[in-house]
Amino acid sequence: MADLIVVCPSCTTSNRVPQTRLGAGGTCGRCGNALFEGHPITLGSLNFNAHAMKSDLPLLVDFWATWCGPCRQMTPAFEAAAASLEPLIRLGKVDTEAELNIASRYDIRSIPTLVMLHKGREIARQSGAMPTNAIVAWARQAAAGL
Template sequence: MTTSAESLHIVCPHCHTTNRLRVADQGKAPECGQCHQALFNAHPLALDDTSFDRHIGRNQIPVLVDFWASWCGPCRMMAPAFEQAAGLLEPHVRLAKLNTEEAQALAARFNIRSIPTLALFVNGKEVARQAGAFRSAADIAQWTRSHL
């Protein structure tokens, strides 16, 4: 999971540059070396066709992806809990959202059959999946931690 015992690669949620971050600095509000914005801001990152593989493949922290669509009632109901879960899980887990209507090829690639679906990626590989809406941020955090 780490490039060495002391550092991680973290992809910036703003400019998508890969940063090397000392593990000891992970919880100290680190900034991107390229754009100088916060690497963690307690909000899910919106992914698209272009940024998805970079964040899944290059982040050396787990990435929890919410596959959703704007027309989906359960997706909209779960959105505030997912937003709050980012505050509970960062900086050890990156939370991201992927709109399946805008990224249909990615939804097909990951065989997303119902939404919302949460998928947890570690070192670029999917390790857990849950279809259906969670009721609370605590439930999302607990489910995520149980698969790490």
Template sequence: MQGMKHILCPTCTAVNRVDDARLAQAVCGKCAKPLAGAQVLHLDGPLLDALLAKDDLPLLVDFWAPWCGPCKMMAPAFEEAARRLAPGVRLGKVDTEANPALGARFGVQSIPTLVLFRNGVEVGRLSGARPAGDIVTWTLGALR
């Protein structure tokens, strides 16, 4: 059916079918938590893999580390971008200090690095700290 998406619950990882028109208000049928809010997700390997494999929303991932000054400076801008891009795009962060294998797996050479995925496939990459407006503009442009 046109307009329906498979949306993975970031809390319990249940897959839900949601109409595009109701995405902003949708809650998980299993745990009743919001499905596609404006919050930035903190991603580990299993959650990232599940989102890439089972979720129909584009996913923008910020690969960062707690010791990285530019990463910390960009954090509020990334949160603002999440608010502006919701509910049609998910935003998540991977702490490369806590999850070095994920940074290596995706070939992250420097941080912060933004990697945009659609249908589980990388469609864009941007390195360096950016303001919220640039993150939103780049993301929307890469998804056209």
């Protein structure tokens, strides 16, 4: 099996991890923090491209805003989905109010919207609040062909 590039959620360093050892977790070779923390990471202009384009892991992004009721309702479900989907899929959240450029790049028109990315390319999209089991099932199906 091949090695995968996994971007550190703390310092955005690219780490080479044997595919067979993804489940073992691992730590960043630069900062020593865990590569997988079991919860979504906050994505912004400083770390979005590293996770969306450099990592070999698919990235499931929740585009949301603090004023959005359905977004706040889905937050615990998205958080719980991270525990089921990591380490095969990285989960991240983009606040569309704070990160207008990222939201614009992906043409986000309604929130919450989930977008699955792989190597910078959108592979699936789903709008509307979802429970944990639906998020997990949708994400697994979207990433199945990778």
